[in-house]
Amino acid sequence: xxxxxxxxxxxxxxxxxxxxxxxxxxxxxxxxxxxxxxxxxxxxxxxxxxxxxxxxxxxxxxxxxxxxxxxxxxxxxxxxxxxxxxxxxxxxxxxxxxxxxxxxxxxxxxxxxxxxxxxxxxxxxxxxxxxxxxxxxxxxxxxxxxxxxxxxxxxxxxxxxxxxxxxxxxxxxxxxxxxxxxxxxxxxxxxxxxxxxxxxxxxxxxxxxxxxxxxxxxxxxxxxxxxxxxxxxxxxxxxxxxxxxxxxxxxxxxxxxxxxxxxxxxxxxxxxxxxxxxxxxxxxxxxxxxxxxxxxxxxxxxxxxxxxxxxxxxxxxxxxxxxxxxxxxx
Amino acid sequence: xxxxxxxxxxxxxxxxxxxxxxxxxxxxxxxxxxxxxxxxxxxxxxxxxxxxxxxxxxxxxxxxxxxxxxxxxxxxxxxxxxxxxxxxxxxxxxxxxxxxxxxxxxxxxxxxxxxxxxxxxxxxxxxxxxxxxxxxxxxxxxxxxxxxxxxxxxxxxxxxxxxxxxxxxxxxxxxxxxxxxxxxxxxxxxxxxxxxxxxxxxxxxxxxxxxxxxxxxxxxxxxxxxxxxxxxxxxxxxxxxxxxxxxxxxxxxxxxxxxxxxxxxxxxxxxxxxxxxxxxxxxxxxxxxxxxxxxxxxxxxxxxxxxxxxxxxxxxxxxxxxxxxxxxxxxxxxxxxxxxxxxxxxxxxxxxxxxxxxxxxxxxxxxxxxxxxxxxxxxxxxxxxxxxxxxxxxxxxxxxxxxxxxxxxxxxxxxxxxxxxxxxxxxxxxxxxxxxxxxxxxxxxxxxxxxxxxxxxxxxxxxxxxxxxxxxxxxxxxxxxxxxxxxxxxxxxxxxxxxxxxxxxxxxxxxxxxxxxxxxxxxxxxxxxxxxxxx
Numbered sequence: 001x002x003x004x005x006x007x008x009x010x011x012x013x014x015x016x017x018x019x020x021x022x023x024x025x026x027x028x029x030x031x032x033x034x035x036x037x038x039x040x041x042x043x044x045x046x047x048x049x050x051x052x053x054x055x056x057x058x059x060x061x062x063x064x065x066x067x068x069x070x071x072x073x074x075x076x077x078x079x080x081x082x083x084x085x086x087x088x089x090x091x092x093x094x095x096x097x098x099x100x101x102x103x104x105x106x107x108x109x110x111x112x113x114x115x116x117x118x119x120x121x122x123x124x125x126x127x128x129x130x131x132x133x134x135x136x137x138x139x140x141x142x143x144x145x146x147x148x149x150x151x152x153x154x155x156x157x158x159x160x161x162x163x164x165x166x167x168x169x170x171x172x173x174x175x176x177x178x179x180x181x182x183x184x185x186x187x188x189x190x191x192x193x194x195x196x197x198x199x200x201x202x203x204x205x206x207x208x209x210x211x212x213x214x215x216x217x218x219x220x221x222x223x224x225x226x227x228x229x230x231x232x233x234x235x236x237x238x239x240x241x242x243x244x245x246x247x248x249x250x251x252x253x254x255x256x257x258x259x260x261x262x263x264x265x266x267x268x269x270x271x272x273x274x275x276x277x278x279x280x281x282x283x284x285x286x287x288x289x290x291x292x293x294x295x296x297x298x299x300x301x302x303x304x305x306x307x308x309x310x311x312x313x314x315x316x317x318x319x320x321x322x323x324x325x326x327x328x329x330x
Numbered sequence: 331x332x333x334x335x336x337x338x339x340x341x342x343x344x345x346x347x348x349x350x351x352x353x354x355x356x357x358x359x360x361x362x363x364x365x366x367x368x369x370x371x372x373x374x375x376x377x378x379x380x381x382x383x384x385x386x387x388x389x390x391x392x393x394x395x396x397x398x399x400x401x402x403x404x405x406x407x408x409x410x411x412x413x414x415x416x417x418x419x420x421x422x423x424x425x426x427x428x429x430x431x432x433x434x435x436x437x438x439x440x441x442x443x444x445x446x447x448x449x450x451x452x453x454x455x456x457x458x459x460x461x462x463x464x465x466x467x468x469x470x471x472x473x474x475x476x477x478x479x480x481x482x483x484x485x486x487x488x489x490x491x492x493x494x495x496x497x498x499x500x501x502x503x504x505x506x507x508x509x510x511x512x513x514x515x516x517x518x519x520x521x522x523x524x525x526x527x528x529x530x531x532x533x534x535x536x537x538x539x540x541x542x543x544x545x546x547x548x549x550x551x552x553x554x555x556x557x558x559x560x561x562x563x564x565x566x567x568x569x570x571x572x573x574x575x576x577x578x579x580x581x582x583x584x585x586x587x588x589x590x591x592x593x594x595x596x597x598x599x600x601x602x603x604x605x606x607x608x609x610x611x612x613x614x615x616x617x618x619x620x621x622x623x624x625x626x627x628x629x630x631x632x633x634x635x636x637x638x639x640x641x642x643x644x645x646x647x648x649x650x651x652x653x654x655x656x657x658x659x660x661x662x663x664x665x666x667x668x669x670x671x672x673x674x675x676x677x678x679x680x681x682x683x684x685x686x687x688x689x690x691x692x693x694x695x696x697x698x699x700x701x702x703x704x705x706x707x708x709x710x711x712x713x714x715x716x717x718x719x720x721x722x723x724x725x726x727x728x729x730x731x732x733x734x735x736x737x738x739x740x741x742x743x744x745x746x747x748x749x750x751x752x753x754x755x756x757x758x759x760x761x762x763x764x765x766x767x768x769x770x771x772x773x774x775x776x777x778x779x780x781x782x783x784x785x786x787x788x789x790x791x792x793x794x795x796x797x798x799x800x801x802x803x804x805x806x807x808x809x810x811x812x813x814x815x816x817x818x819x820x821x822x823x824x825x826x827x828x829x830x831x832x833x834x835x836x837x838x839x840x841x842x843x844x845x846x847x848x849x850x851x852x853x854x855x856x857x858x859x860x861x862x863x864x865x
Contacts, residue, residue: 178366185359187480213359253405268439288363
């Protein structure tokens, strides 16, 4: 059922929620978290849809915060959806006027008690997520640098502003690639000498993969530009020839290994709901991401790549277990 | 291969397929803190026997597709089917395609199917046909060359146990079971064999069966699938007990009055007459599923969650299980009679197709067991299972003792029962806590209420199917969820005397289809002053 409340207050919203649940037969869903979605009128439909899909795996209360007409008088409108498309509850809060600057005062009383809070900016990441009023409420803050006009610069800014609990879809999108690369290197392999990551321009995911590889493997990794879509390939130079994973079509990857037949593996690009579901699976700080960001910051955006010396990992071949990078930005 | 491993029961050698145990090198891209990266199987071929069966079509093939879809299968993964059918590779691929389309849990993607289908092969033949197995050996070696599967083979024996001897012998004769020494690339290739229950029908036959497999495959490469152990809720028993502080202190005789473990089915034997008759409910369900659930519920905390520690604890507790002194009053068995089940009229067991009218096979079995340990002394474990019962349900219920003193008037707590903690395995997976609460009103009145945690609500949407989890564990070589031969033998030791007593002394009592079971089962509880939980 959907309930519209105009010019309302949080206590009226809470009351209406309780009432709605009671009228639906007292159904209580084991909600495991509150997901705050910071969005606008244009983006809200897609964002809420993705959130509701992710809620199938992680039952949650979705609070969509939309700020409108900052010059108007302060007003709070709420749309409550219970027992519809998702197993949890969805609140769409529209804040007018100066109230928009104090969205946290509206969201805080509506958080599910005892449960963790995640704040998600589907677009337009804030400069410092952990200092954003709605970011302060959350232990996990999810941004998407790829939606910015200058994704790589934005990701670097986010890297510098990083606080434990921050995460970005650019990193989430890297997971299938990282997983495939890790599985590839589970096999005994010749010594890796250098790496290359190819992707379309302005692809922060590729920058993160390159930074991660150079950090973990202690080898120089170059970031090259291709026509896309997304990340199109990762390759390693070895004394025996090239180990390469290429995915020109965004769907199926081919693994080439010196002296062995090429092998294919599905490696599709995931939609927003899947990315969000992955982010909600773990709510503790992602240390590997933090280290990769530091490495990215050290490497900078020099697509010509960094030498292992400059990467600060000592360049000790493939034994670089947990080198941890260096805090340069302190 | 001449590995004289029969009888050697030391710790299993380090499994060559397990990443954590591979001492030769560490993959720097793997980091225990990096929990986004899933475990992915290494290059391998799965050879499946019994591809025409229901299990293969409904569970195994869809599970393989789902694994591929989740990115958990390695590049080049290949599936080889072997059966007595005049099929080409394409026919088998089509069968697999249909099975995947119909039964897979994840959305169908062409790219994923393309990847999978390129590695699908079929070898026609009889199990006794040497030439067919030679062709099979040639086929998998070709796959090694064409698709880089690295000489790693998993053999899935989805076939009746009577065929095990011939198939296992054929695998040995054709050289398929011999992993060889590899190409010097660091790690030797592996061989694994997967077998499904039943693991024999008594202790002796279980040993025979094991000897057959054991003669060719070393113990650590034999994976016995009990799909119950792949279920999330079953694994959650361990999390519930050992990751929390509030349950373990009361998880003992000081607080628990008794434990009920139930697996009831609403269906009859369906088309399984040939298998079921002569086996019965106890061998079919209690020996494996229910005793495994009992072990997980009653065992002590393992020192770690690796396979050996976990199995040690399970074996310890299974070896401490004791039968009732009087098997006549401590067990019950029944056979469903015609009746109405779930709004449909159904026939009785003896009228089912293929069942002899004088069959003494039970379709309902209940036993009262005790666990002779300090933790459980004097706490009975009641196990029951049956077909054509009121509804389908599997659960473990810990029934707690009543409060030693109730500072209320007797009438106030008339409706207060025993506190209970119920782990619902299926359907509607989750955990229920049952406790007394004051009824709103001016009078003091206490009544039982439920506090529910429902997995099924939404978590299951993305959680893997049991077979998915188990197949992946086989391909990775991760054994904790697979019972070892010792556990199988211990369970038969528990069940054999009961079966023998039944065979000699009793005839199963008829119970009406759709009822909660035979009257003797209720009487068994009533003698102890207890009652079964309602189905």
